[in-house]
Amino acid sequence: MKSIIFDLDGTLIDSMPVWKDTGRSFLLKHGFAVPENLHSIVKSQTIGQTAEYFRSTLGVTHSTEEIINEIIQYVEDAYKNTIPLKSYAREFLEKEQKNGTKMCVLTASEASYIRPALERLDLLKYFQFILTCSETGCYKTEPDVFCIAMKKLGGTLENTIVFEDALYAVEGAKKGGFTVYAVADPATEADNPAIRSMADRYIKSYAELL
Secondary structure (H helix, E strand, O other), X not given: OOEEXXXXXXXXXXXXXXXXXXXXXXXXXXXXXXXXXXXXXXXXXXXXXXXXXXXXXXXXXXXXXXHHHXXXXXXXXXXXXXXXXXXXXXXXXXXXXXXXXXXXXXXXXXXXXXXXXXXXXXXXXXXXXXXXXXXXXXXXOOOHHHHHHHHHHOXXXXXXXXXXXXXXXXXXXXXOOOEEEEEOOHHHHHHHHHHHHHOOEEEOOHHHHO
16 A cells, blocks of 8 residues: 655645745844845754744844744744645545555644644545654654654555655655655745756646646
């Protein structure tokens, strides 16, 4: 039986535009300088890691909790009300569910704000579980978190596929010997050549898998 581990942001839902300017907005609002490469730094981080980066490197004086809460406020409404599903993602999930594939979501986002989007888009019924990096204490730059998800699904390296959109996560999964399908997303366009060379398959749309 096949198992699939799905990333969420940029892979199943079109949420990356919401995140792209969130950190910048926070820093500008509070009068701190914004690094030119801010998005490339924080895109692989959890909110907690971003908050610590703001404090340790950028001199932000707010507490970690204050930073996290304000960032969540920026994105919460979009998850609850507007972020759309990727084209043909539902049709692919339906197909795999009918085929008996065991599926889960493995995300660096937090359950508190992604769950409203999963409920609104009626996605929870497709997944065995939702797993966050924060819960595991492991991050997608290394294979450990993918192994945790695979074992929880009851899968093996031979029958498990990881769906990701970001280069750092593709690299992390490949380090563990996983088969990786990369999903095109505008936010990762600059990394496309590297993603394509590393992933086992690259798709522009889930329609290619129907």
